[in-house]
Amino acid sequence: MKIIYNEAKQEVILDQVSDFDITQTLTCGQCFRWHEMGRHLFRGVVFGRVIDVEQLDDHTVIFYRVDRPFFEAHLVDYFDFGTDYRVIKEDLIERDDAVKQAIAHGGGIRILNQEPFELLLSFIISGNNNIPRIAKSIEAVASAYGSLIETIDGKAYYSFPTPDQLETVTVEDYRQLGVGYRDKYLRDAVETILEGRIDLDRLLTADYKLLKETLMLIKGVGSKIADCVILFAFKNKSAFPVDTWVKKIIRTYYSEELTKNEDILKFASEHFGVHAGVAQQYLFYYARKIKL
DNA sequence: CACCAGGTAATTC
DNA sequence: GAATTACATGGT
Secondary structure (H helix, E strand, O other): OEEEEEOOOOEEEEEOOOOOOHHHHHHOOOOOOEEEEEOOEEEEEEOOEEEEEEEEEOOEEEEEOOOHHHHHHHHHHHOOOOOOHHHHHHHHHOOOHHHHHHHHHHOOOOOOOOOHHHHHHHHHHHOOOOHHHHHHHHHHHHHHHOOEEEEEOOEEEEOOOOOHHHOOOOHHHHHHOOOHHHHHHHHHHHHHHHOOOOOHHHHOOOOHHHHHHHHOOOOOOOHHHHHHHHHHHOOOOOOOOOOHHHHHHHHHHOOOOOOOHHHHHHHHHHHHHHHHHHHHHHHHHHHHHOOO
């Protein structure tokens, strides 16, 4: 991948990008704070900044409002540019025809490496919820308690709040934002972290089992949400979140015997191996696309 | 007006 | 232990 920095214009141009479709990647349900501003053009808030990303063709991507230090410190890792998805897809395509078909439809998806605290709260909100309302609730939390970054075209953009910024926020405050019964879960997550019972930074080096059982100490975090956090924020591509869509696709294309979430997780882990989480995203995207 | 949405915790058998 | 139910809210 070739990188061209235009410091004067605060632009970063990527050439020879492969296995990347910005629309698939940013609309496949793994992230909630990107907005489509135009064809193949998105604006989002990440790492305390508002940035724009545009894909010109299969191999060319431009970042706006981004300088070299920011790109190198955050975006290379965020978009997982260090990972060769061709290798992962070749591995998965060998496994079965269903995932092969899913890759034919969503092979441009990359797993974003997102900020752990924001991702944790985002997926606590996601439970038994729909994606538009998840996004709305996250924006409500950010604009109420995050820091104002800048105003663009009359619209204010806020960073996602830190645990410290949420220290005095009560269950009732969360409820007022419209998050519903997840209010107490959000409060529990913040308290757990502020009291040091869970240190997200330290968990970066923990193995899957320890990481999952630690995350599940938080009220409102069960197996599925823990796996989402592990996959989308802890760079572990073997995590396989079992949600309603994946359940449907497993029953339809793999086995009708697999009904319990625990059994599906066990099957998928063995069947897909170390890249199970990537397979999950391809399957999730495909199932939703064909309205399975 | 039921039913659903990237589930989980509490309750019950 | 394995199955059932309640849970906020907004959209069909």
